[in-house]
Amino acid sequence: MNRLLSVAGLLIVLSPPAIAAPVPNVAPRVxxxxxxxAPGWLPSEALEQRVRATTLEYLEDIDAGKYADAYALLxxxxxxxxxxxxxxxxxxxxxxxxxxxxxxRIVSITWTKDPAxxxxxxxxxxxxxxxxxxxxxxxxxxxxxxxxxxxxxxxxMREENNxxxxxTASNIARQQSAxxxxxxxxxxxxxxPGYKSPVKSSGQAVSPRSTEPVTxxxxxxxxxxxxxxxxxxxxxxxxxxxxxxxxxxxxxxKAESAIWSFPPPGHPAYPSAVKRWFVVIGGATNxxxxxxxxxTKAACDDLVRSFDQLNAAxxxxxxxxx
Numbered sequence: 001m002n003r004l005l006s007v008a009g010l011l012i013v014l015s016p017p018a019i020a021a022p023v024p025n026v027a028p029r030v031x032x033x034x035x036x037x038a039p040g041w042l043p044s045e046a047l048e049q050r051v052r053a054t055t056l057e058y059l060e061d062i063d064a065g066k067y068a069d070a071y072a073l074l075x076x077x078x079x080x081x082x083x084x085x086x087x088x089x090x091x092x093x094x095x096x097x098x099x100x101x102x103x104x105r106i107v108s109i110t111w112t113k114d115p116a117x118x119x120x121x122x123x124x125x126x127x128x129x130x131x132x133x134x135x136x137x138x139x140x141x142x143x144x145x146x147x148x149x150x151x152x153x154x155x156x157m158r159e160e161n162n163x164x165x166x167x168t169a170s171n172i173a174r175q176q177s178a179x180x181x182x183x184x185x186x187x188x189x190x191x192x193p194g195y196k197s198p199v200k201s202s203g204q205a206v207s208p209r210s211t212e213p214v215t216x217x218x219x220x221x222x223x224x225x226x227x228x229x230x231x232x233x234x235x236x237x238x239x240x241x242x243x244x245x246x247x248x249x250x251x252x253x254k255a256e257s258a259i260w261s262f263p264p265p266g267h268p269a270y271p272s273a274v275k276r277w278f279v280v281i282g283g284a285t286n287x288x289x290x291x292x293x294x295x296t297k298a299a300c301d302d303l304v305r306s307f308d309q310l311n312a313a314x315x316x317x318x319x320x321x322x
Contacts, residue, residue, distance in 0.1 A: 031111065038113040043123070051125045051145050052106065054154040058143070059129075062091050063101045075146050075155035077119060097165065099134030107195070114149075123147040125154070128195065138185045139163040140192035162191045179221045184279065187286035221290040227262070227271040230292065234260060261307075268299035274307055287311050 031042055054073065061070035067088035071079070074087075082090070110126040118124060124146055131139040144158035164185045172181045189195045224230035234240050234251045241252045247264035258277035263270045272293040279286055289311060293300035 032108060034110060034112045034115065036115045036117070037111065041113045043111045043125075047123070047147075048109065051109065051127070051147075051154050054145060055106065055127050055143055056104075058156055059104050063095070063104070065092070065095060067091055073156050075157040078155075078157055094161065098136045098139075098163075102132040102134065103130075105130045110193075120146070120148075122149050124157070126193070128192065130195065135167070136163050136165045138169065138188070140189050140195040142192065160191070162188050164188050176223075177221070183221065183288055183290065184286070187279075187288055220292055222273055222275050222292045223290075224273075224292070227273045227292055227294055230260070230273045230275075231262065263303070269293055269295045269303035271295070272300065272303055274303070276307075276311070 033042065058070055058073045061067075061073070068084065070091065071084050071087050106127055107130050108128045110128070112118070112124040112126075114121045115124065124144060127143040127145060129141050129143065131141070133139065139161065140163070141159070141161040143156055145154040146157040147154050164181075169181050169184070172184055220226070222230055224233060231249075234253065235242070237253065237255075239253070239255055241254075243250050243252075247267075249262040249264070251260040251262075252258075253260065256277060258275055261274040261276075263272055272291065272295060275290045277288050279288055289307060291300070291304055291307070293303055295303075
């Protein structure tokens with residue numbers, strides 16, 4: 001089973017429909033507001049329409065190669081970090097790699113007003129996106145839109161794109177397996193706060209504090225049919241270094257940049273094998289994990305959750321440059 005995590009901590013507020021009588025096939029408006037937002041504040045429907053329009057305008061500009069128009073929509077604090085030339089080159093390179101746009105979709109909006117730790121007072125809207133391109137089937141990301149306290153137009157304060165391009169996905173599938181592609185995308189999409197990965201046979205993206213049962217892979221994802229087979233193969237593989245840490249057997253396979261962890265006899269999840277390794281996808285370093293657990297379902301789920309928490313800390317250190 002391949003497991004990676006996504007984190008969200010939002011206060012969900014449902015606003016009532018505009019009319020009292022139920023309207024068939026019309027979903028209620030959902031407003032996500034962070035807990036550190038100004039108490040009692042909620043964005044109006046007009047404000048939401050405005051931020052959606054600016055978001056789509058910005059996406060249309062970058063997709064069409066209108067770099068100057070897109071740059072004009074950036075907030076001043078964002079323009080300070082990149083010149084018009086640098087911005088245009090970054091977008092041009094992505095557009096060339098991605099190919100023609102197939103889909104751009106806003107999946108959620110999260111609002112904050114005057115948060116204490118923000119660089120400026122005002123209204124912030126985090127726009128979670130899912131996209132598809134001719135050369136990228138797997139893409140998610142977000143825009144942070146900003147409106148000054150005086151009101152007026154929204155501006156783009158931050159942008160993040162996370163993707164697994166089709167060529168890389170094909171190479172992973174050819175060299176490893178389709179399950180490895182699912183695991184790679186779960187790792188990449190874990191950086192998208194509003195993205196929910198669909199459940200795959202090879203794994204599921206959940207919060208590290210989740211108590212939901214872990215979805216199991218239909219076949220082994222560690223590259224060996226059993227825990228014992230993995231141990232035996234690693235013991236005879238040249239260059240693999242074995243150590244013991246708190247009773248656990250740890251094998252470092254430098255050829256694959258992988259660390260294997262095997263719990264000791266007597267551990268609830270014995271016998272199990274946990275393989276973790278780093279891969280670079282879309283210029284970002286991602287921590288991957290595959291687990292083969294031959295103990296009880298409850299013990300195996302607990303094992304995966306405990307490593308999810310370790311992986312979360314390691315991934316945070318990687319992103320912070322530590």
